[in-house]
Every structure is written in structure tokens, then in C-alpha cells.
Amino acid sequence: MSAEISDSVLRPVLSSTLRVTGATARSGLATWGQLHLLRHLRNAGDSANVLTFTVQVPLPEHCDVRGLQSVMCEVLRRYESLRTTYVTKGGPVRQVVAGEGELAFDLYETHAGHVTTLAGELAERLKELPFDIESEWPVRCAAVLTGGNPAVLVLAFNHMALDHGGALIVTAEMSRQLSGGEPGALPRWQPVDQADFEQSPAGVAICTRALDHVRRILQPAVATTLDVPPGDFGPMRALVLRMRSPAAIRAAETCARRLRVSSSSVILAAAAVALGVCLDRTRVVFQLVASNRVVEPQRSLVASVALDTACLVDFTEMSFDQVVRNAFNATVTAYIMGQCDPLAKDALLREQEVMIGRRIGLDVKFNDSRTDRSVAPEPSAEVLQQLMRRTEVVEEAYEFSGGGVYMNVWGTGAASEIVLAGDISELPRKVQHEILSGMERLVVASAVQDIPARELNHVAGVVPLVRGPNWVRCPGGYVDLDATREVWRRVARTDVADVYAEPADLGYHRLVGYALAVDDRSLGDIRREFVSFLDARYEIKAPDWYVRCVNPPHSMKDRAGWEGLQVVDEGNGHDDGEDSKQPPVPASSLAATHAKDSG
Structure with missing residues (x-):
């Protein structure tokens, strides 16, 4: 492993090294599956070991240490994903398959009645630290011995390299070879081939x-x-x-x-x-x-x-x-x-x-x-x-x-x-x-x-969640009007701005944003800026209709204060021609309710 495990209670009776030479070396773009897992690894941060999973493989009685090491080396040579690291900076993510390298393989001795317990402890130990995907092969291994013979093989895999279905293929091949089967031809389809197909x-x-x-x-x-x-x-x-x-x-x-x-x-x-x-x-x-x-x-x-x-x-x-x-x-x-x-x-x-x-x-x-x-x-x-x-x-x-x-x-x-x-x-x-x-x-x-x-x-028998008095139902989900109004004023770059909700079809509400015009930005630019504030906030929504006025309203107590003002521009902010200027309902309709009354 690239980093030393902190737990010092478990000590191997033999620390060996698996060496791979003469294998295929190549590189290519990352697969869709690798890109998908890379996002999860990045989101996990210091807890990235949650994406490490372990497998325990019972070994046949006739298995010896040398034979197990030989099969492990053959499996590493056979499957390119087990020798892959990743380049994640300076351009599109790439996978790099090493043609040679080494992997630590520690063996631990115990009595027959303690094999399962020790294997479980080793599994936890192997996944304690996250993998370094840029320098470390995505597999770690250890074995439990009884009477000097291997009883259980413990493997830890980085999920970015293979999923549980892939791990089943690997362990099945190990078991087949340990039972006397020949390695056979190398698989014709490897992750680099998959990436080429995807492109x-x-x-x-x-x-x-x-x-x-x-x-x-x-x-x-x-x-x-x-x-x-x-x-x-x-x-x-x-x-x-x-x-x-x-x-x-x-x-x-x-x-x-x-x-x-x-x-x-x-x-x-x-x-x-x-x-x-x-x-x-x-x-x-x-x-x-x-x-x-x-x-x-x-x-x-x-x-x-x-x-x-x-x-x-x-x-x-x-x-x-x-x-x-x-x-x-x-x-x-x-x-x-x-x-x-x-x-x-x-x-x-x-x-x-x-x-x-x-x-x-x-x-x-x-x-x-x-x-x-x-x-x-x-x-x-x-x-x-x-x-x-x-x-x-x-x-x-x-x-x-x-x-x-x-x-x-x-x-x-x-x-x-x-x-x-x-x-x-x-x-x-x-x-x-x-x-x-x-x-x-x-x-x-x-x-x-x-x-x-x-x-x-x-x-x-589930109790509906209570959202609050200033939440209204809009297409796509509920919206917090207070939070939306706060963002709208930041986007409009003035406190002389408000958001109102008016009834629409199917029990939904439509949002109308009024603001004093303080610059010459287009409505499309304003809408895009509002969307940039969304980030991971699901409780806010950009207005469906925008009205920018020359003068401030007579009163901001309700929507009526904005009526009769000279309008600089209004529309839906989609920059899609004349349609963007046609309101779904008259913007001046007094039938609309004030934001505080729409909850």
C-alpha cells in the first residue's frame, strides 16, 4: 500500500511482494464508469474509503503460499483494471495501465477457530485508508493462514477500478486457477477498449x-x-x-x-x-x-x-x-x-x-x-x-x-x-x-x-412535511419566497425589488420579479445570473417573468405599488425573440397575490 496502516496490533508472519512484469502497458481516456466514480470520490473527500469494498475468498485445502502468490500475479497480469492509475489534472481524465509493478502481500497466521474473525479484521484494516488513485494500484490483499497454509484471501478494491460484478469475475478466476485450471487467453475487452467504444x-x-x-x-x-x-x-x-x-x-x-x-x-x-x-x-x-x-x-x-x-x-x-x-x-x-x-x-x-x-x-x-x-x-x-x-x-x-x-x-x-x-x-x-x-x-x-x-x-401513515408559511408550490417543486426574494435583490443589484406569486394552472404558482432598473443588462443576462446562484439550493427559483421599471414603486407593501410605473423592459429572460416578451398572464394583473399571502 502507498501508506502505512496505523493499526499495529495485527502483525504478519510473512510480508511478501507480488511482482508483475511483461504485461500490457497502455493508456486512454477514462470510461464513463470511471468518471462516475471519480465524482463520488471527490465528493467524499477525506471519507473516500467509503468507496473501498472488500471481498473474502475461501481457499481450497491443497492451496499453498507459493501457489497463491503465483495465481495472484497471474490475475494482476490478466486484468488491466487492477494495474491502473489515473491522471486527473491537465485535461480530460485518463487511465494509465502499468506493464510492470509490485503489490504488497502480507500473510497472517491463526488457529482454525479464529480464521473468520481475523479475516474480518484484515478487511477493515485494508480499507482503512483511501486509495491514492494517481499512484496506487486499486487493489490491496492479505491472506489468513492456518498451519502454514492459506485459508482465506482478503481483497480490498477501489470502486473506481471495478464494481462488485467485476470483483466476482476476478475472484471466480482466482478460484478456478487455484483449483487447477489454466489461465487461458487474456480477455479481449479491457477498460481502455471500453473507453474507445464509448467515444x-x-x-x-x-x-x-x-x-x-x-x-x-x-x-x-x-x-x-x-x-x-x-x-x-x-x-x-x-x-x-x-x-x-x-x-x-x-x-x-x-x-x-x-x-x-x-x-x-x-x-x-x-x-x-x-x-x-x-x-x-x-x-x-x-x-x-x-x-x-x-x-x-x-x-x-x-x-x-x-x-x-x-x-x-x-x-x-x-x-x-x-x-x-x-x-x-x-x-x-x-x-x-x-x-x-x-x-x-x-x-x-x-x-x-x-x-x-x-x-x-x-x-x-x-x-x-x-x-x-x-x-x-x-x-x-x-x-x-x-x-x-x-x-x-x-x-x-x-x-x-x-x-x-x-x-x-x-x-x-x-x-x-x-x-x-x-x-x-x-x-x-x-x-x-x-x-x-x-x-x-x-x-x-x-x-x-x-x-x-x-x-x-x-x-x-406518513405525515406530510411542513415547509413554512412563505413556501408556494411551483412547477418543479416548492419554493421559499423569502429566500428567492433575497437572491433576486442580489441579482437585481438593488433592494428596490420584490417577487410575487400568482396562481397558475394545476394548483401551481408563477413567480413575477419586479425591480428598479439600475443598469443596462439584458433580461437574459439577469436570468442567467440568477441561475448561477442556485448551486445546491433547491428552495429557490428564478422568476418566470421579469419587470424592470424606471422609477421606484409608490409602495412595496404589495404588488399594487408597482402598477402604472414606466417599464424599461419585461419578459421571461430566455432571449428567444418575441415569445420572450409575451407574458403568460398580464404582468399588471391585480388578481395575483402578494408573496406573503401566497403561502
């Missing part, structure tokens, strides 16, 4: 289709989900809840068989309803984790190919069965559209933000990483109610949080857990508990019969 016309076409999918989902009415008052709930920033509910897992399987969909769709539908009830919306956008291992050559690629893909679950006036079918269809489409350049996706989001005038928040993620989803269905409602009494929720606190909400289903069979991790400055602890419990209630109630649309809120 090819075929790869660009795949990315374009995926971006079109995202664009279709990001309608103005579903721009963001976590449009909540920012808060401070003490030193504990991120909360992780692990719900062990055999009732929910079995009920999800029962409902899935009844509707002929996946059990993941049932849990996702419940998540959409519980979160939607909490946040007062009937359309929730998730980011699913697409494995992108459906077909070759990506299926056998040892790399990180999993990417986030947008998925819209709509439960407007739907029964729960309809929501589940909707979720199933949405996930199928999302997974098909799962391959996309994350930088191009970021550019699309910024483009859409300028268009709608507010921050787009794809900050609710959902993943089903269960290794075995087979469970015995429980068709009896009585049995499921009894199982619910055995539900346990374990609460953990973490200092690091990338923000947003992360939902995961993982484990094996009925012992699987439903995990909810959330930033409590966005969703307080009590709210997170309510959402998780609401998901369980919905899934269990849906096992044997449908839940009518009118009963979804009642069954979920």
Missing part, C-alpha cells in the same frame, strides 16, 4: 439515446424532489437506517408473483409513495443503479460499469398495483438507458436548470443489490402481520454524507435488509423513520390485494 459513433449514439431519456423525464413539474427547508439538526449529519423486515421481503415477493413483476419494483413503488406523501407530490424521480452487465462484452468486463440512470415513478390517482406496474415499466426503460457519459449528463442538467430556472435534484437513489432474491411467499395476511412484530430497525450515524437520500435492498433471501440513508439536514431523523415504516406498511398491505388510490396515504 466511437456507436457509443455516442448510445449516450444520445440515454440523454434523450433523461430529458423526457425532467419535465418542469418533476425537476427536484428534496425541495425542503434546509436545516441543522446537530453534529450528526447522515443517518443510516437498516430495517430487517421478513414481512416486507416476503410480501414484496408475494405481490411480485401476483402481478408478474420484480420484487424490486414493489419496493420501489412503496418508496415512491412514502416519499411522495411526505414531500407532497405524486411523481418521484429516482436514480437507479444500472449494472450495465446485460450483454457482452460489458458482461465480462472487469471494470466499474455501473451507472446511475433516471427513473420516474408516477402514482397520480393510481392504485398500488398500478404504481407497481408503472415502477416496473419505468425501471426496465431506465436500465435500457443506463449507459451515458456522466459529463454529458451534467451538461444536460445545467442546460435544463437554465431553462426552468431552478436547481434540478436527482438526489434520491435506489438500488437492489441482493445476491439472492428467492424467498418463500407468504400469502396469508395474518402471517405477514405476525412477522411485522419481528421487524427491527437499526440506526447508525455517519459524519460523511453526500446529501440526498439513498435506498438499498441487500442481503440474501428473507434475511435481506431495506436500508435508507439520508442527510438529516434535509430529512430529519423522525421523517426518515416514518418513510421506512411507511414503505413496510405499503408492501405488506399489497401482498394479497390491491390498495385503492384513495387509501394510499392512509396506509403509508
Whole structure:
């Protein structure tokens, strides 16, 4: 490892070095998967070791130290991703595959009854420090010996180099060779080849289709989900809840068989309803984790190919069965559209933000990483109610949080857990508990019969979040008028400015910004400057209509004070010709309500 582990309790009986020579050396642009993980690593900062995962490989009885070292060297030679470092400065991110190098390999001795415990301790030790992606190979290794023979191999991988699917390929190859299999020909498809494909016309076409999918989902009415008052709930920033509910897992399987969909769709539908009830919306956008291992050559690629893909679950006036079918269809489409350049996706989001005038928040993620989803269905409602009494929720606190909400289903069979991790400055602890419990209630109630649309809120039992008196509902989510007014005055460069909300279609509000004209900027420049203030703030929105006046208003108590003033310019700020000058409703309409009255 590039850095010395601080823990000095564990001491190896043998410190060896794995040497690789004569392997392929080359470089190329980073893959989409690598770019995706690089963003997460940067966001994690000093907590980047959260993106290190470990694998323990039981070894055959006849395995000896020399044989294990030989297989390890062959695997390092075989998979280029295990010898890759990255150049992240001075231009586009590049991957560099080393043709030779060394890797530390320590071996620890213990008695047979302590192997599992020691392997677990080694796993924690190997991932204690984040990887240095610019100088360190993305794998660390150690072995546990009993009687001088290797019993368990412990591996730690940097997620930027490979995902769990890639790790399964690596460990399967190790086990095959340790059992006497020959190495065979090197894989023909490596990460550099994947990057070349992504830059090819075929790869660009795949990315374009995926971006079109995202664009279709990001309608103005579903721009963001976590449009909540920012808060401070003490030193504990991120909360992780692990719900062990055999009732929910079995009920999800029962409902899935009844509707002929996946059990993941049932849990996702419940998540959409519980979160939607909490946040007062009937359309929730998730980011699913697409494995992108459906077909070759990506299926056998040892790399990180999993990417986030947008998925819209709509439960407007739907029964729960309809929501589940909707979720199933949405996930199928999302997974098909799962391959996309994350930088191009970021550019699309910024483009859409300028268009709608507010921050787009794809900050609710959902993943089903269960290794075995087979469970015995429980068709009896009585049995499921009894199982619910055995539900346990374990609460953990973490200092690091990338923000947003992360939902995961993982484990094996009925012992699987439903995990909810959330930033409590966005969703307080009590709210997170309510959402998780609401998901369980919905899934269990849906096992044997449908839940009518009118009963979804009642069954979920989630209390809607209270935002405050000066929040109004706009397309794309709720808006804090006080915060928006503050930003508008900074952008207008004068305190003689105000924002008013007027009723629009479908129960939404439209924002109109008035200001004293103090310079000769165009409305387009003003709108773009407002958008530049959005950053990670989901509670503000650029006005839909701008009116700049020659003189200050007679009174700023309400909108009437601005009536009759000479107007310098007005429009929507989109710089799109005459249409930008046509207000959706008369700007002088006195039917509009003052900001303080619109909450």
C-alpha cells in the first residue's frame, strides 16, 4: 500500500511482494464508469474509503503460499483494471495501465477457530485508508493462514477500478486457477477498449439515446424532489437506517408473483409513495443503479460499469398495483438507458436548470443489490402481520454524507435488509423513520390485494412535511419566497425589488420579479445570473417573468405599488425573440397575490 496502516496490533508472519512484469502497458481516456466514480470520490473527500469494498475468498485445502502468490500475479497480469492509475489534472481524465509493478502481500497466521474473525479484521484494516488513485494500484490483499497454509484471501478494491460484478469475475478466476485450471487467453475487452467504444459513433449514439431519456423525464413539474427547508439538526449529519423486515421481503415477493413483476419494483413503488406523501407530490424521480452487465462484452468486463440512470415513478390517482406496474415499466426503460457519459449528463442538467430556472435534484437513489432474491411467499395476511412484530430497525450515524437520500435492498433471501440513508439536514431523523415504516406498511398491505388510490396515504401513515408559511408550490417543486426574494435583490443589484406569486394552472404558482432598473443588462443576462446562484439550493427559483421599471414603486407593501410605473423592459429572460416578451398572464394583473399571502 502507498501508506502505512496505523493499526499495529495485527502483525504478519510473512510480508511478501507480488511482482508483475511483461504485461500490457497502455493508456486512454477514462470510461464513463470511471468518471462516475471519480465524482463520488471527490465528493467524499477525506471519507473516500467509503468507496473501498472488500471481498473474502475461501481457499481450497491443497492451496499453498507459493501457489497463491503465483495465481495472484497471474490475475494482476490478466486484468488491466487492477494495474491502473489515473491522471486527473491537465485535461480530460485518463487511465494509465502499468506493464510492470509490485503489490504488497502480507500473510497472517491463526488457529482454525479464529480464521473468520481475523479475516474480518484484515478487511477493515485494508480499507482503512483511501486509495491514492494517481499512484496506487486499486487493489490491496492479505491472506489468513492456518498451519502454514492459506485459508482465506482478503481483497480490498477501489470502486473506481471495478464494481462488485467485476470483483466476482476476478475472484471466480482466482478460484478456478487455484483449483487447477489454466489461465487461458487474456480477455479481449479491457477498460481502455471500453473507453474507445464509448467515444466511437456507436457509443455516442448510445449516450444520445440515454440523454434523450433523461430529458423526457425532467419535465418542469418533476425537476427536484428534496425541495425542503434546509436545516441543522446537530453534529450528526447522515443517518443510516437498516430495517430487517421478513414481512416486507416476503410480501414484496408475494405481490411480485401476483402481478408478474420484480420484487424490486414493489419496493420501489412503496418508496415512491412514502416519499411522495411526505414531500407532497405524486411523481418521484429516482436514480437507479444500472449494472450495465446485460450483454457482452460489458458482461465480462472487469471494470466499474455501473451507472446511475433516471427513473420516474408516477402514482397520480393510481392504485398500488398500478404504481407497481408503472415502477416496473419505468425501471426496465431506465436500465435500457443506463449507459451515458456522466459529463454529458451534467451538461444536460445545467442546460435544463437554465431553462426552468431552478436547481434540478436527482438526489434520491435506489438500488437492489441482493445476491439472492428467492424467498418463500407468504400469502396469508395474518402471517405477514405476525412477522411485522419481528421487524427491527437499526440506526447508525455517519459524519460523511453526500446529501440526498439513498435506498438499498441487500442481503440474501428473507434475511435481506431495506436500508435508507439520508442527510438529516434535509430529512430529519423522525421523517426518515416514518418513510421506512411507511414503505413496510405499503408492501405488506399489497401482498394479497390491491390498495385503492384513495387509501394510499392512509396506509403509508406518513405525515406530510411542513415547509413554512412563505413556501408556494411551483412547477418543479416548492419554493421559499423569502429566500428567492433575497437572491433576486442580489441579482437585481438593488433592494428596490420584490417577487410575487400568482396562481397558475394545476394548483401551481408563477413567480413575477419586479425591480428598479439600475443598469443596462439584458433580461437574459439577469436570468442567467440568477441561475448561477442556485448551486445546491433547491428552495429557490428564478422568476418566470421579469419587470424592470424606471422609477421606484409608490409602495412595496404589495404588488399594487408597482402598477402604472414606466417599464424599461419585461419578459421571461430566455432571449428567444418575441415569445420572450409575451407574458403568460398580464404582468399588471391585480388578481395575483402578494408573496406573503401566497403561502
